[in-house]
Amino acid sequence: xxxxxxxxxxxxxxxGGLSVLRSVTFDVPEGGIIGLIGxxxxxxxxxxxxxxxxxxxxxGTVTYRGAVLGRDTIQQRGLQGLVRTxxxxxxxxxxxxxxxxxxxxxxxxxxxxxxxxxxxxxARGQMRxxxxxxxxxxxxxxxxxxxxxxxxxxxAGQRRILEIARAVAGEPHLLLLDEPSSGLNVxxxxxxxxxxxxxxxxxxxxxxxxxxxxxxxxxxxxxxxxFGEIIASGDMAAIQRDPRVREVYLGV
Amino acid sequence: MTPRSLLWLAIGLVVWxxxxxxxxxxxxxLLVFTGIYxxxxxxxGLLLGHxxxxxxxxxxxxxxxxxxxxxxxxxxxxxxxxxxxVGAAISMTLAYVIGRPILRLTGYFLALGTLALSAIASALxxxxxxxxxxxxxxxxxxxLDLFGFLLDRPSRYYFFVWIVAFACMAVARNLVxxxxxxxxxxxxxxxxxxxxxSIDLQALRTKVFVVCALFGSLAGSLFAHHASFVSTQSFxxxxxxxxxxxxxxxxxxxxxxxxxxALFVTFLPELLSKLGDIHQILFGLALVSVVVLMPExxxxxxxxxRARLTKRSxxxx
Numbered sequence: 001x002x003x004x005x006x007x008x009x010x011x012x013x014x015x016g017g018l019s020v021l022r023s024v025t026f027d028v029p030e031g032g033i034i035g036l037i038g039x040x041x042x043x044x045x046x047x048x049x050x051x052x053x054x055x056x057x058x059x060g061t062v063t064y065r066g067a068v069l070g071r072d073t074i075q076q077r078g079l080q081g082l083v084r085t086x087x088x089x090x091x092x093x094x095x096x097x098x099x100x101x102x103x104x105x106x107x108x109x110x111x112x113x114x115x116x117x118x119x120x121x122x123a124r125g126q127m128r129x130x131x132x133x134x135x136x137x138x139x140x141x142x143x144x145x146x147x148x149x150x151x152x153x154x155x156a157g158q159r160r161i162l163e164i165a166r167a168v169a170g171e172p173h174l175l176l177l178d179e180p181s182s183g184l185n186v187x188x189x190x191x192x193x194x195x196x197x198x199x200x201x202x203x204x205x206x207x208x209x210x211x212x213x214x215x216x217x218x219x220x221x222x223x224x225x226x227f228g229e230i231i232a233s234g235d236m237a238a239i240q241r242d243p244r245v246r247e248v249y250l251g252v
Numbered sequence: 253m254t255p256r257s258l259l260w261l262a263i264g265l266v267v268w269x270x271x272x273x274x275x276x277x278x279x280x281x282l283l284v285f286t287g288i289y290x291x292x293x294x295x296x297g298l299l300l301g302h303x304x305x306x307x308x309x310x311x312x313x314x315x316x317x318x319x320x321x322x323x324x325x326x327x328x329x330x331x332x333x334x335x336x337x338v339g340a341a342i343s344m345t346l347a348y349v350i351g352r353p354i355l356r357l358t359g360y361f362l363a364l365g366t367l368a369l370s371a372i373a374s375a376l377x378x379x380x381x382x383x384x385x386x387x388x389x390x391x392x393x394x395x396l397d398l399f400g401f402l403l404d405r406p407s408r409y410y411f412f413v414w415i416v417a418f419a420c421m422a423v424a425r426n427l428v429x430x431x432x433x434x435x436x437x438x439x440x441x442x443x444x445x446x447x448x449x450s451i452d453l454q455a456l457r458t459k460v461f462v463v464c465a466l467f468g469s470l471a472g473s474l475f476a477h478h479a480s481f482v483s484t485q486s487f488x489x490x491x492x493x494x495x496x497x498x499x500x501x502x503x504x505x506x507x508x509x510x511x512x513x514a515l516f517v518t519f520l521p522e523l524l525s526k527l528g529d530i531h532q533i534l535f536g537l538a539l540v541s542v543v544v545l546m547p548e549x550x551x552x553x554x555x556x557x558r559a560r561l562t563k564r565s566x567x568x569x
Binding site (some may be wrong): 083102104116117119 | 450
């Protein structure tokens, strides 16, 4: 069997003696959609922060494409194709929609400070490439009508799509979505689900964290996190039948 | 470019070219200082407006440029261009070495860190009198000689300083419009998201700090050749503060705003000084009014006013 794209082994973490993750082990296979559910405080975001390099785990290892992500910085992980979104969308508020997406493309090109200061042909060429890519991404995500508006003026739903467009413009291999449906209306959630499926079909592996059981049906495998431990794994139907999950979520 | 903006550009150029010949000498002198302060202010504007960094150390790099020019020309008899390069090299190296550790700080702590740098440098300029001449300073700095053309009058030096200032403005504009500029603004708006998109915050801040130091040093060298005398009084923390005021007053994200800010800090104290002892209080009041009433600086406030006027006139048909 092929190695998984991302593998977590016995990952553990605690904040000031309070254990938030205990020996979490699971795989994210290449091309899959893996879901992570759990009530508030179950450690989902901490796990995300560990995978993306915002936090270094106190125990266990995270392996990406067969190599252990040890001291790799957030930026190095991003360059390797690991890109996340945030629970509260983090758009660049004072920049336009198009500029936001352009920032997502900057990692695909390289210029030196001197080239940028002197506006050399190379620097101009790179900038043109960034703009072309960003325009294509705006077109694709139906943001073209909004492209010259400051991101601060967008609705919650538009911000979410912008954040995803910006992440996808940088050509990720593994897209980590943190609570992407929070703050969205039912219609927007349907749109979001379509996007997740479509991006996955194009070859982007997705790790999805959510409260939203409806959205979670897109995931092939769902892991349930409860007080830092995985208490159940399987497809969504199996998870919903699981007695421990029912106890945690419904108190029955 | 529209014909209208082309016309404004032409008018601006004519005014700029004629100005030093029609104004009194002391005004021409102030205009030279405006150009010098524009160069120094551009660096601080890049840091403040595009990275959200308050730099209170610009007088340090200004001083390094000035002393390098003074020492190289007066003490060592080298051509003036050498002073410019030596000052720039020392300033950029210092900015890099000091920037790496202190740019890890953010917000007020970073501002205090740069303030401390300015205070230390100011003390060292005073203590190292074997190099700087201490309070007595270094005098007799020659006027700039541009391929045999001596820039010995304020009107001549005016053109040279402003051509340098315009070149620096073009370079700053290039940076803002470039890939680096995009990453800078992203970092200013959300450093968390910028990091997730593989932007190396630390390296980027350090690079802009180095560019800021280069502008500071260049301005210092220009100052040394204009004043022909440099001493510790010119490079104190006070000077760092007035440099910081340039982008704050003019508008930190606007490049023409830096010129407006530089005009404000060079001309206003001079004009107010005619009113006697009260002038410092009036300058303080003017300053506070701008900061409180126009958070985006004079240029930002002007832009808003114009937008409101066009809206109103179009609204009434």
